[in-house]
Amino acid sequence: MKPFLLVMLALAALSGCATNPVSGKQDFVMMSESDEIALGKKSDLDVRKEYGVYDSPQLQSYVDRVGQRLAANSHRPNLQYHFTVVDSPEVNAFALPGGYIYITRGILPYLGSEAELAAVLGHEIGHVTARHAVKQYTASTAANIGVQIASIFVPEINAPGGYDLVNVAGSALLSGYGREHELEADRLGSGYLARTGYDPHAMIDVLSVLKNQEQFDIQRAKEEHREPRIYHGLFASHPDSDTRLQQVVAEAATLQSSPHPVVGKRVYLEHIDGIVFGDSPSQGxxxxxxxxxxxxxxxxxxxxxxxxxxxxxxxxxxxxxxxxxxxxxxxxxxxxxxxxxxxxxxxxxxxxxxxxxxxxxxxxxxxxxxxxxxxxxxxxxxxxxxxxxxxxxxxxxxxxxxxxxxxxxxxxxxLAQGLRISVRRAVAGDTFERYATESPLGKDAAGYLRLLNHAYPDGEPHAGDEIKVVE
Ligand SMILES: [Zn+2]
Incomplete structure (x- = not known):
């Protein structure tokens, strides 16, 4: 990730004024739009190299279609947006300046409908339109260098042609931009949902599911000695009881373009049926x-x-x-x-x-x-x-x-073949505990299956429901 850091260092020297597309005000210390796009384009190569692009042209084009519709209803409709599913088991989404937006394939199994996918993409579009990443890039340059030094204990390792051990996960891109920027992205994203024909309450649904997933995974991660898989936009209070979040979504609901908002459960499940769950067999x-x-x-x-x-x-x-x-x-x-x-x-x-x-x-x-x-x-x-x-x-x-x-x-x-999501229809008498006995997910299988199906912590499948299981 060396070029990535160099770009950010070069940025520290840039300053000037530009109009913020959302507020319409002049932002201090901001680069021009063409510099922003050039930065995004350059860093996009590093992100693709770092994560890999998930190998499913159909899924990629579906995510792109949903994203493009939202972007057309955003505050920066003329920017060229790029939506990419990266091949990472992390549960996250992030945006580079200039309209480069990424969603991990690891988050997709936890979403239940196209509206929820749109909520995650809308939130990221909000970061782009409000130019949070641009602001963060300059502010976080020093912090990023700290991460680099901490992760490379021995300088010789980073010699030419060697192994770059820079940990991109330490950057603000993945860990979020702070409470105010995250809430602003939720507000903007909810508005884009409403104008595109989705119910903006999908934003609260998504954040609630991801909050449950976070709490569940923190415990699993401790037992498995790994870092938890955490969505970047989450804060201490649960989204269901977060009054400021409720408020921005309620405001967005007044913009709703259609009395019959699109949910898109069937079409969404069709597209994620068969995707990799957890570690990728192609990455080990x-x-x-x-x-x-x-x-x-x-x-x-x-x-x-x-x-x-x-x-x-x-x-x-x-x-x-x-x-x-x-x-x-x-x-x-x-x-x-x-x-x-x-x-x-x-x-x-x-x-x-x-x-x-x-x-x-x-x-x-x-x-x-x-x-x-x-x-x-x-x-x-x-x-x-x-x-x-x-x-x-x-x-x-x-x-x-x-x-x-x-x-x-x-x-x-x-074992090295990895796991995949499979969508099946529940029949009368099915329980998550019973699915768990057939699952390769081990002792926590019932918890995972409930999270994946928005039934955490104690829901059960209803006959006729489409259920995501892991095989
Ligand atoms: Zn965010």
Whole structure:
């Protein structure tokens, strides 16, 4: 993500005045619209690279159609908007300046209708029309650099051609813009819903579902030692009892263009039937802290208690004081040659198994790197600590992880296929507990299924309902 940061740094030097499309007032310290679009376009490449685009042209064009209709009714109808479903299990949506809007495929299973999809997109369009990201970019530049330094314990790792460990999730894009901007995005989004023929109360429905999901996932994340999947626009109070939110939505309802608002449950469920749920098999899945990748045919067991963060660009595990980054290098030589050319001198050892040859190089008092050659691929694991003491402490775990590298067994290959959403019709007597017994989601299955079907915490399916299950 280096270019992304450079763009933001360059921005810090920009200043000037521009008219805010929503307020009509002059905004101080704002870039021109063409600079804004250029920034969005440039960063869009990084977002696509970081997350990957979800591979379903049909779903992409559906989301784009819904988004374009809303955008045409927004305060900036002449801006060219781009709506993209990114291949991330996170539950989120975000916007870059200039009309680049992203929704994760991870949020889609939790939405129940086209109106709710429109609510999420409308909220993001609100961030674009009110130019929140533009304001945030300059304000958050320093904070972003902080994130970068914190996530790269050892500077050598970031050498040319190496592994960028910048954590984009630390930026305001994903974590939200603060209460006032979020409420403004809800207000603007509700207005766009109303003018496009949807009921703006879908905004409250969506935020309520996502709030329930947040509370549920915080608990799961704690048990699974990962970061919770949290929608960026949520605040402490529950949306059902948030009086300011209720108020902005009620105001939007007076703009409603149609006495029969579009819900679009059937058409929405048709489009998400079969989408990936949770980790993406194409990016590798994590089960019990084991990383399994069907395409590469490999598995690595990470230590219990470490948090694993996976994206198409990198796989990073950390315990807070030490981190391990995993990647693939383009290098046609032996593991030992790669390590010494890439990291220089240090204590070098080699190891061997049936499937591969490997080497480990301790190239710094607080870091070591391993390279593993399997066929024409060279896998690289870099372990580092915040200090040499924390590295020494974590080193046995890092080396156990390196040596756990292996080719997938048959049962692991099956796990690596990942999970998908399937829509079925409930029959009389169905319960979520019964669905849960057939579900691969484990002990929390009933809770997940209720969340996915807007029946959390204790609802049950009604005969004839279309129900989302996970298979
Ligand atoms: Zn927001």
């Amino acid at each position: 899945v994590v089960r019990n802290n084991e990383f399994l990748h069907a395409g590469l045919g490999i598995a690595i067991q990470y230590p219990a208690g470490w948090t694993i963060k996976n994206s198409p660009q990198k796989l990073i595990a950390t315990n807070g004081d030490a981190a391990m980054a995993f990647g693939i290098a383009k290098f046609q030589s032996t593991p030992a040659d790669f390590l010494t050319q890439r990291f220089g001198r240090g204590e070098l050892s080699t190891f061997q198994s049936r499937d591969f040859s490997g080497a480990i190089l301790a190239f710094s008092p607080r870091a070591e790197a391993a390279a593993i050659r399997m066929g024409d691929k060279l896998f690289v694991i870099i372990g580092s600590g915040k200090s040499s003491a924390s590295f020494s402490l974590a080193r046995p775990e890092i080396e156990r992880t390196i040596r756990s590298f292996h080719t997938l067994s048959d049962s692991e290959r099956k």
